[in-house]
Amino acid sequence: MRFVISREALIKPLQLVAGVVERRQTLPVLSNILLVAEDHQLSMTGTDLEVELVGRVTLEEPAEPGSVTVPARKLMDICKSLPDDAVIELTLKDQKMVIKAGRSRFSLSTLPAAEFPNVEDSPQTFDLTLSQGQLRYLIDQTGFSMAQQDVRYYLNGMLLEIADGALRTVATDGHRLATSVAPVETAQTTPHQIIVPRKGILELARLLQHGEEPLKLVIGANHIRAHVGDFIFTSKLVDGKFPDYQRVIPRNGDKIVLGDRQELRKVFSRIAILSNEKYRGVRLSLTSGYLQVMANNPEQEEAEETVAIDYQGDALEIGFNVNYLLDALSILNSDIVRFTLSDSNSSALIEGYDEEGNLYVVMPMRM
Secondary structure, three states: OEEEEEHHHHHHHHHHHHHHOOOOOOOHHHHEEEEEEEOOEEEEEEEOOOEEEEEEEEOOOOOEOEEEEEEHHHHHHHHHHOOOOOEEEEEEEOOEEEEEEOOEEEEEEOEOHHHOOOOOOOOEEEEEEEEHHHHHHHHHHHHHHOOOOOOOHHHOEEEEEEEOOEEEEEEEOOOEEEEEEEEOEEOOOOOEEEEEEHHHHHHHHHHOOOOOOEEEEEEEOOEEEEEEOOEEEEEEOOOOOOOOHHHHOOOOOOEEEEEEHHHHHHHHHHHHOOOOOOOOEEEEEEEOOEEEEEEEOOOOOEEEEEEEOEOOOOOEEEEEEHHHHHHHHHHOOOOEEEEEEOOOOOOEEEEEOOOOOOEEEEOOEOO
16 A cells, blocks of 8 residues: 655544544544545545544545544654645555654554444435534534533434425523524425534544535434535434423513613623622623623622613513623524513523524523
């Protein structure tokens, strides 16, 4: 096995594929990426048994065919350390991968390609088509609300719901919820839900561009696959039941607050400086025309600021984790934001004033 490739052509796909590989592995071969060279094509595959990413690169001159696995991090670090205009020659010799570039020479240990695992396929259920930019937008609008290492494993990921010619993404960590929706092309007529694990969502987002390039998603019984340019992304699905998110969205709030999104962001950011570092609580006090934001911490330090808002109604005091409010205000696109509240024990619904499809729900805190 031998092939020659420029550093420029190798580095980006290598970084994406190596990003899937976990640093700590029980199986040594899972620390490696699979290299397959034939004719004018190099294929690279990384997996952690949950997520698999295959990247393909066109070679300028034909390769001596072969396949082997090499340590992902070491190969990536070597390539990153070489000059930008380097031309790299890789040769498999005596079970070692010899890497030459200019006057540099490296020899990496290898493991046989036969030991490298595949993410098992399941029968295809259906597929759907949308643009890369649409899916990237949906993930950006909701991904920050995914749980991390929650014992409720089905929250450590994102719900994709296909219904009525639209794809909806939903994420929640039990304290807040985010949802967004976009139209898609699919022959699927009955509503369908899948949960993609957190790592799968993050790796898929790294592949997606913001443009109108078409993207095909293939949904299987226990996997999802995306063909993105020169990459094939596959992820297992989470086997679990996602909470009924429709029941979580408050529908009967009678207190409507309209405010300048950027101004509120700045106020919350300032007051957050003196909030409790662990619980991040701020207290909101609503009166007609004004919102007072207050925080204190165990060191007996206090902050408060009053901001003018559009609100006519009864006075209300309610507490929130300020980080959750800031996350929602950071991701909304509208200049004016709408808070819908009912009482101090009920969740707040946060939306952009002239923005459809994006909803954020934040549970209150006891202050």
